[in-house]
Amino acid sequence: MEVPGRATGAEAPWKQLSAEELENQYCPSRWVIRRGAEETLKMYTHLGDKATKKVRATRKSLLHVPYGDGEGEKLDIYFPGEVAAEGLPFCLFLHGGYWQSGSKDMSAFMVEPLTARGVAVVVVAYDIAPKGTLDQMIDQVTRSIAFVQRKYPCNEGLYLCGHSAGAHLAAMMLLANWTKHGVTPNLKGFHGTAGFFLVSGIYDLEPIVHTTQNAPLLLTPEDARRNSPQLLLEAALARPSGPACRVLVTVGQHDSPEFHRQSREFFQTLCRGGWDASFEEIPDVDHFEIIWSLTQQDFVLTQMILSTILREL
């Protein structure tokens, strides 16, 4: 199938935007529709806190489990039943916040509906900026996945879900070199049982370098290129790819046009690379509602995630 995309070498569309418009496009809270920007950000924190407190009180969990020696290298594991069983599908969640805000302690959004259907959920912490650099965050996420695979070798598949900056970190895992970690996570779908859920993500970091979001990140254009899954996947197209697993790329209807463009282009590049990718624009939600609605069993994205995981068992 011929997948349309931008011709290689054509100028990236964001380069035609004014500094002010670029800032606007990459500030998700400016695109919310049902409430003000500040109220939305407050509500996001509040709902994340509330969901996390609730599942910590009601679900069997292992909290603050170290996956490395660093102070920030911890993860929380939530189980469907009474015991810390291991023959389960595990969904790892990477929170957003432009690599400079958010934490695992306010990000257990999807835990209740997934554990209710027999899926274990792991919420991963990583060192946000300015403490961590992007390269360190990517290394931490890689090690957290290797850790879960090692701890639960009989898992029924590892699924990776990330939101916004977390979707970027998740997408980088499509390109991870697992051999140096001494373990192959069940992400590659040995049994056809694994996949990626990328929610309102950023896949080309170069535009970020030119916005105020870069102040704590201090990304150079070279850092941005080295850590952009969009560019890395385009470069990998020339090489034979390994076994491809499923990747669901989603964006909220009310995400900014640049977020839409990034998701669509990443999806197209995945298709060209032979990945089993699909693209869904989730109706009637903004950048924040798309993730806090995952607390609801009947939300369309919760249903897509559950049906992907459960259908393949």
Ligand SMILES: N[C@@H](CC(=O)c1ccccc1NC=O)C(=O)O
């Ligand atoms: N300062 C940003 C916040 C933001 O981008 C954000 C906040 C929470 C979760 C994800 C976010 N975006 C990407 O990682 C804004 O005002 O939209």
